[in-house]
Amino acid sequence: MKKFTAASFVPYVTLPALIAAGTALVFHLAPDISNLNLVMLYLLANVLIAMRYGQGPVIVTTLFSIAAFDYYFIPPRFGFYPSDISHFLTFAIMLVVILITSYLTIQFRKSAKIALAAELRAEQEGMISSLLSTVSHDLRTPLTAVSAAADTMRRHGAKLPAEDRDRLLEIISSESSRLNRLVENVLQMTKIEAGGGEARKELHSLEAIIGGVLSRMESSLQGRTIETALPEDLPLVPLDSLLIEQVVSNLLENVVRHTPAHSPVRISASQSPEGVRVEISDRGPGIPHYEREKVFEKFHRCGKQDGWGSGLGLAICRGVIKAHGGRIGVQDNPGGGSIFFFNLPLAAVKSDVGE
């Protein structure tokens, strides 16, 4: 239902006023204009109004145009009763032509809207089907591992050597955390898609965010040396700590997943014209040029299906960085490997500090 507010009545007043002003202008500048041209002018004005304002206003302006035309230009001037009856025919045709044109214009706009909605729906359906395939494949794989390991423990646990039991328990625990990460990513992606991933920005130090991620990821970093190079004078950055923390940990997880164990990782930050730039550099296999945009797309996986990840981690990163007005990308690391980077703008946030 369209709501009628005071604002929606405005065109009903301003548009006839515009027609009146236009009529007055023509009347004074070109009093001898032919009626044919005048009708064309009115027609043009009303078609434009139909395109812009729709059915309601155009009916009013059409009637008003006919009245103005009659009053100012049809003899006897300044009267509503034309001496020649045939002018009524002109008015009627003008009315019908304008109404048909405006009807067609409006229909066209409606079908364009419908086409757009259909396209959107198709896109959403695509998203849902990819989501379903992710859910069925990626969630089932760790689930299978967990239930198989648990079953084995229950049936044969007593007979198994201690190291096998430990191995099975390890599978259960690591596969469950993998499941958890997948679920989290799917939820987060859905939130971002729904536009609910609104960033709550506050001034934060990147150090604190990066330090937090590193201490939480300690166990999954498996003995990698992580070098951090964060300048002392790095300004505080307006960001949503919850979301940026997820970006950093998704990027790091990605590095851990795609580079050999014990290969070094470097996290650095610097101030740039675009704000603050964070880089995570690795010595892994690198990413070919043609894949550089694609890796940030939903459900994209590099190379073969390795059963890891949901293809959502980097898409979430892009969504979050975009919500911060920043930029994310990947480039070559000179000497081998890749550098994932993101920029966060240092927009004006009140930074007064109470002491």
Next chain:
Amino acid sequence: MATKMTSILVVEDDPEIRRVLKLDLKSRDYHYMEAVNGKDGLQEAMTRAPDLVILDLGLPDMDGLDFIRKLRAKSAVPVIVLTARHQERDKVIALDQGADDYLTKPFGVDELLARIRVALRHAHKIAAGGGDSIFQNGDLKIDFGTRRVYSGEKEVRLTPTEYRILTLLARHAGLVLTQKQLLSEIWGPAAEAQSNYLHVHMHQLRHKLEANPARPRWLVNEPGVGYRMKVED
């Protein structure tokens, strides 16, 4: 038995989680009690006076936040809330309303036991008057009497605000403090929305105290919640 066992009340509707918690807590010699909904949980908490409550924020019959409000009106028992991912904002409200700490599902048992120990230790300290004159956490030492702070042998010069933030975190060592709690304690309730104050001062404090501010030993950021002083064992 010479000493009374420490009792823990678990308020959780999911039977599997109750079962696992029961196993874990009993194996650590805690006296385990349980309630499957908020109404029973409140009654148990009031009548049987447990030493600690573990509360699932997503109870079917009662809003977890309601539970905390009602419990806090009668009791100061430490409360650890269990939350799901989508309850991020609720967990902060729960902490602001008097919960002592939180864990996000799924959590590790070691993590839970560590949180329980910290919360119990804190409660004992409060009950004993909380009057330690010296705080020691690894290399970090605070002398409350002389208001001096040391990192190892070296004295660290802090501004009065930094000192107050540090002591507040130290008095809750191991527990999380929300932004709102920190702001209102340090700058007064009127400053509750001025989170930038806090982040700027924490940043400076971390630079003065920590050898590597990007890998802090003591002052940890809890994204979206607040700050915690990590306890070194």
